[in-house]
Amino acid sequence: xxxxxxxxxxxxxxxxxxxxxxxxxxxxxxxxxxxxxxxxxxxxxxxxxxxxxxxxxxxxxxxxxxxxxxxxxxxxxxxxxxxxxxxxxxxxxxxxxxxxxxxxxxxxxxxxxxxxxxxxxxxxxxxxxxxxxxxxxxxxxxxxxxxxxxxxxxxxxxxxxxxxxxxxxxxxxxxxxxxxxxxxxxxxxxxxxxx
Amino acid sequence: xxxxxxxxxxxxxxxxxxxxxxxxxxxxxxxxxxxxxxxxxxxxxxxxxxxxxxxxxxxxxxxxxxxxxxxxxxxxxxxxxxxxxxxxxxxxxxxxxxxxxxxxxxxxxxxxxxxxxxxxxxxxxxxxxxxxxxxxxxxxxxxxxxxxxxxxxxxxxxxxxxxxxxxxxxxxxxxxxxxxxxxxxxxxxxxxxxxxxxxxxxxxxxxxxxxxxxxxxxxxxxxxxxxxxxxxxxxxxxxxxxxxxxxxxxxxxxxxxxxxxxxxxxxxxx
Numbered sequence: 285x286x287x288x289x290x291x292x293x294x295x296x297x298x299x300x301x302x303x304x305x306x307x308x309x310x311x312x313x314x315x316x317x318x319x320x321x322x323x324x325x326x327x328x329x330x331x332x333x334x335x336x337x338x339x340x341x342x343x344x345x346x347x348x349x350x351x352x353x354x355x356x357x358x359x360x361x362x363x364x365x366x367x368x369x370x371x372x373x374x375x376x377x378x379x380x381x382x383x384x385x386x387x388x389x390x391x392x393x394x395x396x397x398x399x400x401x402x403x404x405x406x407x408x409x410x411x412x413x414x415x416x417x418x419x420x421x422x423x424x425x426x427x428x429x430x431x432x433x434x435x436x437x438x439x440x441x442x443x444x445x446x447x448x449x450x451x452x453x454x455x456x457x458x459x460x461x462x463x464x465x466x467x468x469x470x471x472x473x474x475x476x477x478x479x
Numbered sequence: 480x481x482x483x484x485x486x487x488x489x490x491x492x493x494x495x496x497x498x499x500x501x502x503x504x505x506x507x508x509x510x511x512x513x514x515x516x517x518x519x520x521x522x523x524x525x526x527x528x529x530x531x532x533x534x535x536x537x538x539x540x541x542x543x544x545x546x547x548x549x550x551x552x553x554x555x556x557x558x559x560x561x562x563x564x565x566x567x568x569x570x571x572x573x574x575x576x577x578x579x580x581x582x583x584x585x586x587x588x589x590x591x592x593x594x595x596x597x598x599x600x601x602x603x604x605x606x607x608x609x610x611x612x613x614x615x616x617x618x619x620x621x622x623x624x625x626x627x628x629x630x631x632x633x634x635x636x637x638x639x640x641x642x643x644x645x646x647x648x649x650x651x652x653x654x655x656x657x658x659x660x661x662x663x664x665x666x667x668x669x670x671x672x673x674x675x676x677x678x679x680x681x682x683x684x685x686x687x688x689x690x691x692x693x694x695x696x697x698x699x700x701x702x703x704x705x706x707x708x709x710x711x712x713x714x715x716x717x718x719x720x721x722x723x724x725x726x727x728x729x730x731x732x733x734x735x736x737x738x739x740x741x742x743x744x745x746x747x748x749x
Contacts, residue, residue: 432740
């Protein structure tokens with residue numbers, strides 16, 4: 285069972301980042317990070333920025349916003365993007381730009397297995413020894429997938445990342461995560477950070 | 480008990496015995512499914528519906544073999560080789576020099592037929608034509624030293640044979656000499672899905688003669704088509720029988736296990 289940190293209190297981004305770094309340093313491989321909707325996007329980008337500036341290489345899986353938007357937001361934080369890649373499940377669905385060389389685009393958010401496959405491909409490109417996968421967000425997938433499929437996918441994703449020994453963060457929006465999903469994530473994760 | 484006895488690992492392979500030498504496909508995931516590759520000399524029926532990735536998989540099997548120093552051959556039955564070559568240029572894993580160096584040989588069956596004088600107006604081979612064609616295939620494999628062969632498609636060849644007995648005889652004779660030469664072969668079989676049932680071949684004969692059957696298909700998930708791959712049988716090796724997702728990536732085909740809840744349970748195979 286995962287360990288919940290400071291439940292019920294909105295954590296500041298600095299505290300979340302501190303807990304994530306502690307989790308990495310203590311040898312965890314999988315964390316669930318639960319953030320309120322009001323600060324979700326802002327804090328997710330800031331967290332990625334902190335990790336990149338600590339010289340971790342990363343794969344950012346986006347299910348809720350196009351990768352081009354996230355890149356722009358990360359650039360605004362002056363993050364070092366030289367070892368960051370994206371798996372984008374949004375841009376092809378909405379007819380957005382699909383030419384960015386650092387991004388692998390998935391045709392449809394129902395093609396969950398493609399996420400695993402694309403993470404494997406991008407993992408070979410990462411230069412840093414310490415690496416992370418940021419999955420933004422688990423709730424984004426629940427729009428398109430049946431809860432049974434989603435839970436199976438999370439289980440496969442989590443265990444694949446464990447085998448690869450890449451620190452993975454499953455980002456969830458607190459208000460949108462029901463008890464079933466929450467308990468499945470608790471069970472799978474080494475730690476639950478956030479609200 | 481001696482220390483060496485204690486630390487000796489126990490083999491968990493229920494088959495035991497000595498494994499056969501394998502022909503690696505070098506396709507990410509496929510060799511893992513096949514426990515190292517296709518046993519050398521096996522005749523594999525690559526059966527699938529339209530757009531399921533049969534030709535791409537077969538081509539990558541040949542190209543990867545050619546890149547590793549083998550001499551490979553593709554016999555095109557359904558489209559001109561020039562068209563096939565121009566399609567190949569679109570694959571990131573293709574390399575022109577393999578064709579120029581004679582590592583990847585592409586033949587048109589219509590050209591072979593013309594040279595043998597077996598092209599019939601009614602499109603049906605006689606027993607003599609069949610012998611001539613088998614002889615031509617044998618010469619190609621023997622003279623060029625082919626170790627990997629693809630016939631695309633065996634279904635189109637079967638349509639030119641008069642009956643099921645002739646189809647069985649043709650494939651059996653083909654497999655006999657290919658196995659003797661140690662040539663690992665993929666015969667592409669075009670299948671259809673009728674009332675949610677996908678067959679392994681149109682004529683129902685090919686799968687019985689082949690050493691292996693690999694089934695490819697399209698799975699519908701909320702209106703989207705996903706390509707799938709499943710090894711139904713493969714003589715001479717243990718293998719996975721689970722259904723996998725197959726996808727064309729910038730570095731070639733890649734395979735991952737299919738989510739169990741994410742497939743249409745109504746589709747069956749026979």
